[in-house]
Amino acid sequence: MNIGIDKIGFAAPNYVLDLADLAQARNIDPNKFKLGLLQSQMAVAPVTQDIVTLGAQAAQAILSEKDKEQIDMIIVGTESSIDQSKAAAVFIHGLLDINPFARSIEIKEACYGATAGLILAKTHIAQHPNSKVLVIASDIAKYGIASAGEATQGAGAIAMLISADPSILILHNDSVCQTRDIMDFWRPNEDKYPRVNGKFSTEQYTDCLTTTFAEYQKRTGKKLADFAAMCLHIPFSKQGLKGIQAIAQEDSKTLNRLTERFQEAIVYNKIVGNIYTGSIFLSFLSLLENSQSLKAGDNILFYSYGSGAVCELFSGHLVSGYQQHLQPDRLHTLNQRTPLTVEAYEALFFEEIQVDETGQAVDLPVDETDFALVDIQDHKRVYRKK
Known part of the structure; x- marks a missing residue:
């Protein structure tokens, strides 16, 4: 049975910060961000936008009423959970009016969670061929004003509908995982922002890739030259490029080809x-919608990495007609976002919800987007769908 990605959607907040402006405000050479990180802008989420609203928006963009009837599992991969108990998937299930007889769960393992959701969805479809699974990757990366990771912040959500006989990508049965008990990036409950050992984390990202790829080759017999493109977890774009260079350094022809596709994928x-x-799947979406070189049947290699650490290599091939299920004007839409000054970004992105002694939100801003957090009552989050 062929199982994979039938539809894919994306949502980002309507605010954006130019990293050249951030560099000027922090007295940093702009090329440190533009060339050193390969990053130029940052999506900025207001306090009324979170993993629920962004995830619902990404899913709403791709789901038909028939899809909502057939979906019997919703999986949200995130490390930006808004409740220590209730899954974001349950909120999203209600906002989207999906079939009530569905399982709704949340998966956490740093940046790897949505990949675990994808593999679980594939296993579920294998047992229930007529069902569909909605996998959502939704996160807000926030490190603090003038922090070392400030320029790598972002916000957004990817939604993927997983089914039999998919229209975009058929997943192969070749996954290889690796787990390492390390502390390269972690988020203690008592801390507002993550703790990061940056140099150690980038080293682990690369070493996990090279060692897992060696095991992948041993188990599958596949070579890097067998793949038309590679999508990787993108904490910042330069890290993904270094990953490709690390495993393709001895094959210049393949390295050049994968590097060309990588530029389209970021x-x-x-x-x-x-x-x-969602970073790895945003990269996949970018590849699909910006590459003129891909064709049906092309094999794509994926490298998912979540600090702590769990990583996975897996692959799939493109389905005939996949281009008809994309949004070719997405870049134009992203370019219509509202630009922020550095001062406005600091006020918006780092605003915190104030709750009084009764658990009621105080002066929560009005948000006119399709999905928004509109209130907190007795410590219960209240969302609105337009």
Whole structure:
């Protein structure tokens, strides 16, 4: 049975910060961001936008009423959870009016969670061929004003409908995972922002890739030259490029080809920033919508990495007619976002919801987007769908 990605959608907040402006405000050479990170803009989410609203928006863009009837599982991969108990998938299930007889769960393992969701969805479809699974990767990366990771922040969500006989990508049965108990990036409950050992984390990202790829080759017999393109987790775009260089350094022809495809695969990541669990799938969407070289049948290699650390290599091939299920004007839409000054970004992105002694939100801003957090009552989050 062929199982894979039938539809894919994306949502980002309507605000954006130019990293050249951020560099000027922080007295940093703009090329440190533009060339050193390969990042140029950052999506900025207001307090009324979170993983629920962004995830619902990404899914709403691709789902038909028939899809909502057939979906019997919703999986949200995130590390930006808004509740220690209730899954974001449950909120999204209600906002989208999906079939009530569905399983709704949330998966956490740093930036790897949505990939785990994808593999679980594939296993579920294998057992229930007529069902569909909605996998959502939704995150807001926030490190603090003037922090070392400030320029790599971002916000957004990817939604993928997984089914039998998919219209975009058929997943192969070749996954290879690796787990390492390390502390390269972690988020203690008592801390507002993540803790990061930056140099160690980038080293682990690359070493996990090279060692897992060696095991992948041993198990599958596949070579890097067998793939038309490679999509990687993109904490910042330069890191993904270094990953490709690390495993393709001895094959210049393949390296050049994969590098060309990689530049197409980071068009969106460069202007959205890090969206944690969704970064690898945003890169895949960017590749599909910006490459003129891909064709049906092409094999794509994926490298998912979540700090802590869990990584996975897997692959798939493109389905005939996949181009008809994309949004070719997405870059134009992203370019219509509202630009922010550095001062406005600091006020918007780092605003915190104030709750009084009764658990009621105080002076929550009005948000006119399709999905928004509109209130907190007795410590319960209240969302609105337009």
